[in-house]
Amino acid sequence: MALSIRLSRGGAKKRPVYRIVVADSRAPRDGRFIEKLGTYNPLLPKDSAERVTLDSDRAKHWLSVGAQPTDRVARFLDAAGLLKRDARSNPKKAEPGEKARERAEMRAQKAAEAAEAAAAAAAAPAEEAPAQDAPAEAAESAEA
Incomplete structure (x- = not known):
């Protein structure tokens, strides 16, 4: 029989309270x-x-007979000094997924195209636009 030290949920909806129990790993969560070891x-x-x-004391006993704690219970046992828990590392967790990488590449490509268009517009000689202020100048000269 494979034993596990795990959490069993109790309490009301949105108000959880857990029991720390030793159970057969094939038994349902709740x-x-x-044996109940704590809360x-x-x-x-x-x-x-x-x-x-x-x-x-009971947790030490169950660990000595081969009960395997879950990750969360292993944290509690480590805090109590009963078990040494290795730090877990997942370096790929922070990397974006495939679709997010595609979207980032598309944004970078669009930004590069916009920068090229702005540079081309700045480098081209500015053509003189027809004077928009001509009627206003004519009105000022007529008043004088």
Whole structure:
């Protein structure tokens, strides 16, 4: 029987409270468990003592007989000093996906085309536009 130390959800809708339990890995999340080791209330502040309660002696026992903690429970056990958890690294997490890269390339291409068009317009000799102020100048000279 594969044992796991995991969270079992309780509480009302939008108000979760979790039990830290030892259960058969094939049992449902909120179903049958072997022993309750503690509780976890994510709604409490992180520095609160009641946020995570854990029976460390029983947790040591279950770890010694081969129970495997989930990632979240491994964090609790590491904080309690019962288990050394390796830091996880996912360097590809911050990289954009394929579609986002395509959109970024299209934006860069459009920006380059716009910059080329602006440079071409600035380099071309400015043709003199017909005087738009001619009627205003004629009115001023007529008044004088």
